[in-house]
Amino acid sequence: xxxxxxxxxxxxxxxxxxxxxxxxxxxxxxxxxxxxxxxxxxxxxxxxxxxxxxxxxxxxxxxxxxxxxxxxxxxxxxxxxxxxxxxxxxxxxxxxxxxxxxxxxxxxxxxxxxxxxxxxxxxxxxxxxxxxxxxxxxxxxxxxxxxxxxxxxxxxxxxxxxx
Numbered sequence: 001x002x003x004x005x006x007x008x009x010x011x012x013x014x015x016x017x018x019x020x021x022x023x024x025x026x027x028x029x030x031x032x033x034x035x036x037x038x039x040x041x042x043x044x045x046x047x048x049x050x051x052x053x054x055x056x057x058x059x060x061x062x063x064x065x066x067x068x069x070x071x072x073x074x075x076x077x078x079x080x081x082x083x084x085x086x087x088x089x090x091x092x093x094x095x096x097x098x099x100x101x102x103x104x105x106x107x108x109x110x111x112x113x114x115x116x117x118x119x120x121x122x123x124x125x126x127x128x129x130x131x132x133x134x135x136x137x138x139x140x141x142x143x144x145x146x147x148x149x150x151x152x153x154x155x156x157x158x159x160x161x162x163x
Contacts, residue, residue, distance in 0.1 A: 042101040050097040054110035060145035061113035075141040086117035087131025115155040122161020
């Protein structure tokens with residue numbers, strides 16, 4: 001009789017251990033799967049968010065001399081600020097957006113019309129990094145892009161802080 005009680009207790013512990021192993025494995029798989037989904041969703045969301053800055057430069061360029069494009073945007077995403085840089089390197093102009101998401105850093109580069117992108121008025125610019133680096137928190141979610149043409153015929157897009 002005593003051996004059967006010991007055997008029952010041992011079987012119970014084995015079954016409980018197997019059940020716990022399966023439960024922990026299922027939890028781990030679900031956790032890592034969802035974590036990967038969050039990274040994919042954040043990446044897609046931030047990539048789409050960056051297109052508005054590309055679109056603003058395209059509209060300001062195509063608007064011609066004297067045209068100004070007014071752009072409003074959130075100054076942070078999920079409580080975290082992002083970086084915004086308009087730049088021209090060689091024969092390519094681009095706008096770069098960088099954001100530290102939940103699990104990784106996302107950086108996207110968008111091609112924009114070839115022009116000289118220069119800081120205009122306002123105090124939202126971060127000096128010394130190359131290009132027009134904008135401190136989005138100081139810009140209060142508002143910048144203006146104005147199209148100007150030099151005497152030599154060169155297109156200059158001035159980026160102003162809307163404040």
